[in-house]
Amino acid sequence: MDESVRQHKFLLDESEMPTAWYNIVPDLPEPPPPALHPGTLEPAGPEDFAPLFPMDLILQEVSQERYVDIPGAVLDVYRQWRPSPLFRAHRLEQALDTPAHIYYKYEGVSPAGSHKPNTAVPQAYYNKLAGVKKLTTETGAGQWGTALAFACALFDLECEVWQVGASYDQKPYRRLMIEAFGGVVHRSPSELTAAGRSYLAQDPNHPGSLGIAISEAVEVAAPDPEIRYALGSVLNHVLMHQTIIGEEALLQLDKAGERSPDLIVGCTGGGSNFAGLAFPFLREKLAGNMSPTIRAVEPASCPSLTRGTYAYDFGDSAGMTPLMKMHTLGHDFVPDPIHAGGLRYHGMSPLISHIYELGLMEAISVPQSECFAAGLQFARTEGIVPAPEPTHAIAATVQEALRAKETGEEIVILTALCGHGHFDLASYDAYLNGRMVDEAFDEDRLAEGLSTIPAVPGR
Amino acid sequence: MDESVRQHKFLLDESEMPTAWYNIVPDLPEPPPPALHPGTLEPAGPEDFAPLFPMDLILQEVSQERYVDIPGAVLDVYRQWRPSPLFRAHRLEQALDTPAHIYYKYEGVSPAGSHKPNTAVPQAYYNKLAGVKKLTTETGAGQWGTALAFACALFDLECEVWQVGASYDQKPYRRLMIEAFGGVVHRSPSELTAAGRSYLAQDPNHPGSLGIAISEAVEVAAPDPEIRYALGSVLNHVLMHQTIIGEEALLQLDKAGERSPDLIVGCTGGGSNFAGLAFPFLREKLAGNMSPTIRAVEPASCPSLTRGTYAYDFGDSAGMTPLMKMHTLGHDFVPDPIHAGGLRYHGMSPLISHIYELGLMEAISVPQSECFAAGLQFARTEGIVPAPEPTHAIAATVQEALRAKETGEEIVILTALCGHGHFDLASYDAYLNGRMVDEAFDEDRLAEGLSTIPAVPGR
Numbered sequence: 001m002d003e004s005v006r007q008h009k010f011l012l013d014e015s016e017m018p019t020a021w022y023n024i025v026p027d028l029p030e031p032p033p034p035a036l037h038p039g040t041l042e043p044a045g046p047e048d049f050a051p052l053f054p055m056d057l058i059l060q061e062v063s064q065e066r067y068v069d070i071p072g073a074v075l076d077v078y079r080q081w082r083p084s085p086l087f088r089a090h091r092l093e094q095a096l097d098t099p100a101h102i103y104y105k106y107e108g109v110s111p112a113g114s115h116k117p118n119t120a121v122p123q124a125y126y127n128k129l130a131g132v133k134k135l136t137t138e139t140g141a142g143q144w145g146t147a148l149a150f151a152c153a154l155f156d157l158e159c160e161v162w163q164v165g166a167s168y169d170q171k172p173y174r175r176l177m178i179e180a181f182g183g184v185v186h187r188s189p190s191e192l193t194a195a196g197r198s199y200l201a202q203d204p205n206h207p208g209s210l211g212i213a214i215s216e217a218v219e220v221a222a223p224d225p226e227i228r229y230a231l232g233s234v235l236n237h238v239l240m241h242q243t244i245i246g247e248e249a250l251l252q253l254d255k256a257g258e259r260s261p262d263l264i265v266g267c268t269g270g271g272s273n274f275a276g277l278a279f280p281f282l283r284e285k286l287a288g289n290m291s292p293t294i295r296a297v298e299p300a301s302c303p304s305l306t307r308g309t310y311a312y313d314f315g316d317s318a319g320m321t322p323l324m325k326m327h328t329l330g331h332d333f334v335p336d337p338i339h340a341g342g343l344r345y346h347g348m349s350p351l352i353s354h355i356y357e358l359g360l361m362e363a364i365s366v367p368q369s370e371c372f373a374a375g376l377q378f379a380r381t382e383g384i385v386p387a388p389e390p391t392h393a394i395a396a397t398v399q400e401a402l403r404a405k406e407t408g409e410e411i412v413i414l415t416a417l418c419g420h421g422h423f424d425l426a427s428y429d430a431y432l433n434g435r436m437v438d439e440a441f442d443e444d445r446l447a448e449g450l451s452t453i454p455a456v457p458g459r
Numbered sequence: 460m461d462e463s464v465r466q467h468k469f470l471l472d473e474s475e476m477p478t479a480w481y482n483i484v485p486d487l488p489e490p491p492p493p494a495l496h497p498g499t500l501e502p503a504g505p506e507d508f509a510p511l512f513p514m515d516l517i518l519q520e521v522s523q524e525r526y527v528d529i530p531g532a533v534l535d536v537y538r539q540w541r542p543s544p545l546f547r548a549h550r551l552e553q554a555l556d557t558p559a560h561i562y563y564k565y566e567g568v569s570p571a572g573s574h575k576p577n578t579a580v581p582q583a584y585y586n587k588l589a590g591v592k593k594l595t596t597e598t599g600a601g602q603w604g605t606a607l608a609f610a611c612a613l614f615d616l617e618c619e620v621w622q623v624g625a626s627y628d629q630k631p632y633r634r635l636m637i638e639a640f641g642g643v644v645h646r647s648p649s650e651l652t653a654a655g656r657s658y659l660a661q662d663p664n665h666p667g668s669l670g671i672a673i674s675e676a677v678e679v680a681a682p683d684p685e686i687r688y689a690l691g692s693v694l695n696h697v698l699m700h701q702t703i704i705g706e707e708a709l710l711q712l713d714k715a716g717e718r719s720p721d722l723i724v725g726c727t728g729g730g731s732n733f734a735g736l737a738f739p740f741l742r743e744k745l746a747g748n749m750s751p752t753i754r755a756v757e758p759a760s761c762p763s764l765t766r767g768t769y770a771y772d773f774g775d776s777a778g779m780t781p782l783m784k785m786h787t788l789g790h791d792f793v794p795d796p797i798h799a800g801g802l803r804y805h806g807m808s809p810l811i812s813h814i815y816e817l818g819l820m821e822a823i824s825v826p827q828s829e830c831f832a833a834g835l836q837f838a839r840t841e842g843i844v845p846a847p848e849p850t851h852a853i854a855a856t857v858q859e860a861l862r863a864k865e866t867g868e869e870i871v872i873l874t875a876l877c878g879h880g881h882f883d884l885a886s887y888d889a890y891l892n893g894r895m896v897d898e899a900f901d902e903d904r905l906a907e908g909l910s911t912i913p914a915v916p917g918r
Contacts, residue, residue, distance in 0.1 A: 111842030
């Protein structure tokens with residue numbers, strides 16, 4: 001019962017909130033490879049994305065500007081929960097008996113309970129400006145679908161969500177949350193699309209994957225000019241919208257008197273949460289202002305960075321999107337139905353993949369039982385039950401804090417707590433009651449997945 | 460898409476957090492009637508409460524001091540989520556097209572997702588100081604059980620929770636949340652206690668009630684000096700711990716430039732959330748510094764203030780507690796299994812009952828479908844899905860905002876959003892899909908409940 005006064009959270013006023021997103025592309029030593037048209041194999045132009053996205057977002061996708069102003073209407077929505085708090089994990093530090101200073105940037109304060117509204121809100125806004133009536137999307141853990149349903153409610157758009165079957169079955173409350181915001185949810189694969197029907201034909205209880213759900217949402221959106229598609233991660237503009245997380249964290253660490261963090265660590269599925277925190281710190285690192293290690297953490301069962309191939313591949317399972325050069329397990333790879341549904345994606349953001357290839361960051365993978373153990377320790381010390389996705393980052397943080405205990409180094413760790421686990425408690429139940437096992441990674445399945453990567457001559 | 464800059468939240472630094480709880484008792488024009496020993500019918504002394512509570516809390520229960528310092532160890536825990544934010548509901552105002560200014564003090568940012576940790580943390584702290592090893596308690600909606608499990612985890616106490624059967628069945632995630640924090644949960648009535656077995660003998664699927672769950676938790680705690688009982692509402696010390704809500708709100712409304720609110724409105728079950736917000740404002744009203752209307756909102760199916768009798772009655776259903784003078788529907792009254800489980804209590808806090816009798820506040824009741832309609836409108840504008848309990852306060856806020864629209868008055872409303880509804884989505888599902896009906900209030904059941912109030916000569 002330490003009664004000394006110690007500050008737990010580092011807040012910013014609404015007036016201190018950053019008003020621009022950061023685009024890392026022009027700061028990189030080499031430009032990322034372009035997306036390719038799947039038919040011609042030539043670099044894809046804005047018109048190739050036009051059936052899916054409004055032009056404002058396409059221009060952001062290919063922007064060479066370092067900063068993009070956040071529209072006032074988006075800032076106005078952000079202000080409800082942003083700036084989000086930065087916490088010092090004093091009690092976790094005590095429990096680990098570590099000299100490390102552990103900070104977590106908490107995005108669970110948003111309406112959807114995760115970082116996803118940071119991009120859902122601008123995506124809904126730009127689509128509304130473009131006259132769109134309905135947005136379709138996929139959702140894994142349900143965080144993204146919830147965020148988009150919330151954003152659509154604010155901008156008076158319809159919202160139709162294909163939720164990955166495994167998550168749909170595990171997390172009924174996520175569907176209810178999307179419905180509470182006025183969205184419509186389908187279990188994916190569904191009978192509503194040709195892509196969905198083809199997977200159901202293989203297996204009527206198909207657990208689905210993000211790649212399949214994307215195929216379904218894209219299939220519905222592309223032919224109808226009043227319907228557009230919204231992606232919750234992977235693409236450059238989505239990652240850029242998330243950089244407000246890292247921009248705030250830079251200001252907040254400064255308030256905490258920590259100007260030179262040693263480790264920035266975040267979980268990666270499609271990569272948006274990780275990029276959102278890490279890119280502004282990478283900018284500072286590239287500029288020589290600090291020298292943190294930047295580490296991505298992925299699930300052992302879906303290790304696109306650590307076990308995938310860097311190659312051109314489709315973003316969806318049915319092969320409907322432009323080809324993107326990325327770390328991929330193969331667009332037809334269906335990972336185990338692990339509890340971190342938001343990390344079950346066959347590929348990694350092309351931009352993060354490129355940065356990884358440039359050697360500017362590192363990646364590790366962690367098995368899920370280690371993640372849930374860390375998540376429970378976090379809950380019982382810090383009081384927040386984390387979503388299964390960020391437990392990967394917490395597990396990596398604990399690893400590093402225990403290393404610091406051995407070396408005695410007072411290192412500064414910053415991690416992204418990208419969402420709470422209020423809708424994931426069935427997963428904690430499985431862990432607490434011994435129903436969670438770490439399957440050995442299926443090498444045959446990986447080989448099969450990698451075999452589906454298309455050949456792209458000369459790339 | 461209003462792009463003008465408008466402030467959404469009014470924050471306080473940790474350094475601005477109040478460091479004392481407010482005890483309204485010495486400021487009242489008449490002292491509240493004492494609790495009575497159920498055997499002698501004489502005023503109960505501290506020793507009568509000693510089998511249930513540690514002496515520090517008993518002394519707070521009967522304190523005549525206006526302010527009680529918050530211990531440093533409790534402040535240190537509070538600082539993780541306190542000061543909690545005060546929000547201006549700009550988008551709800553727009554949707555209602557009202558000139559009213561609507562503010563809500565949001566307690567859902569706490570680890571348990573409600574106001575309950577404000578008292579769970581000091582209760583765990585004082586019990587730990589007194590050498591207690593385990594706390595038992597009841598929980599209705601599950602908010603209180605979650606809060607106590609969290610607080611016990613921090614202070615290394617065991618925690619055993621009897622959850623009202625109807626809530627246990629409706630809200631499996633609440634049990635899982637309590638277990639994630641390390642607590643143990645039983646469906647009440649349970650086979651573990653004599654009280655529980657007697658109710659199960661009447662009905663093996665008994666929906667339970669807060670009164671029954673209290674009987675069970677008390678029965679286990681009283682005979683064992685290493686086990687004590689913790690109550691989540693009703694008692695003076697519990698209400699006092701919650702006054703930090705109103706103290707903060709006073710400072711925050713001042714920052715918002717609103718020094719004279721017209722209406723303070725909160726939902727009431729046992730009364731702690733309502734008192735926490737309202738008592739500091741009532742102090743200012745009694746001192747002549749402002750003149751807000753102070754309004755309690757209760758469910759139409761459990762209307763202790765508006766339909767109950769002001770009389771001495773037991774706090775639990777089995778008649779094991781001291782007698783308290785309060786508005787009561789009869790200690791054996793079992794309300795309909797409505798979705799706002801936290802408001803299903805047969806009595807009202809004696810202190811609030813006394814203040815109501817003094818004419819210092821008013822009360823209304825609202826049927827649950829009106830509450831859920833207001834809750835959904837709130838979710839789709841403000842982005843927060845409220846717990847069913849505070850939807851009662853939101854419904855009353857909407858009523859008043861629409862009245863202001865008719866009169867054109869720019870009134871200032873402050874309401875208590877005491878928790879989020881992440882574990883209550885099955886209730887929203889029932890509402891959205893037409894499975895929620897407002898039963899006519901059962902007058903026969905009320906008459907039967909009132910008939911169980913004991914006769915206390917001369918009181």
